[in-house]
Amino acid sequence: xxxxxxxxxxxxxxxxxxxxxxxxxxxxxxxxxxxxxxxxxxxxxxxxxxxxxxxxxxxxxxxxxxxxxxxxxxxxxxxxxxxxxxxxxxxxxxxxxxxxxxxxxxxxxxxxxxxxxxxxxxxxxxxxxxxxxxxxxxxxxxxxxxx
Numbered sequence: 511x512x513x514x515x516x517x518x519x520x521x522x523x524x525x526x527x528x529x530x531x532x533x534x535x536x537x538x539x540x541x542x543x544x545x546x547x548x549x550x551x552x553x554x555x556x557x558x559x560x561x562x563x564x565x566x567x568x569x570x571x572x573x574x575x576x577x578x579x580x581x582x583x584x585x586x587x588x589x590x591x592x593x594x595x596x597x598x599x600x601x602x603x604x605x606x607x608x609x610x611x612x613x614x615x616x617x618x619x620x621x622x623x624x625x626x627x628x629x630x631x632x633x634x635x636x637x638x639x640x641x642x643x644x645x646x647x648x649x650x651x652x653x654x655x656x657x
Contacts, residue, residue, distance in 0.1 A: 513591040518583055521594040522576055528601035533568040535608040537561045542615075 539547045540557045548554040556564040575597070582590035 513583075513587045518587070518591050518594060521591070521598050522579060524598050525594060525601055526572055526576065528598070528605050529568060529572045532601065532604055532608065533565055535612075537564065539608075539611065547611075 536548060536553065537557070540561065545554045545557055548557060553564055553567070556567050579590050579594055582593070
């Protein structure tokens, strides 16, 4: 099976980028929801120890993976290409999962905002400070509801 060098290295770069997207998203979600958001027991433990350890672990893993795949590509290009293709597919699905979670948070956050705004509107024409626990919504919003 002939595999071009360019295609192989583009897949490695994609895996590298998606790996960092995964860890940054995981750390962000960990800060919002705690360790229950992480399904991987190793990463869950490392997040409890400290997010910087989780980042270091993922960095070492991706560097080892990259080195092994580059060496494997020299001797078994077809197998190494299939491995990077499968791994990139997994990371694409994982990135999709993270986007789905952020979308759900955004929808729930918007629903909370609308519900609170309607509730405060019925309380009378006052200014209220509303706090949101979600990262994709500003931390503090001044709601000024006047008839």
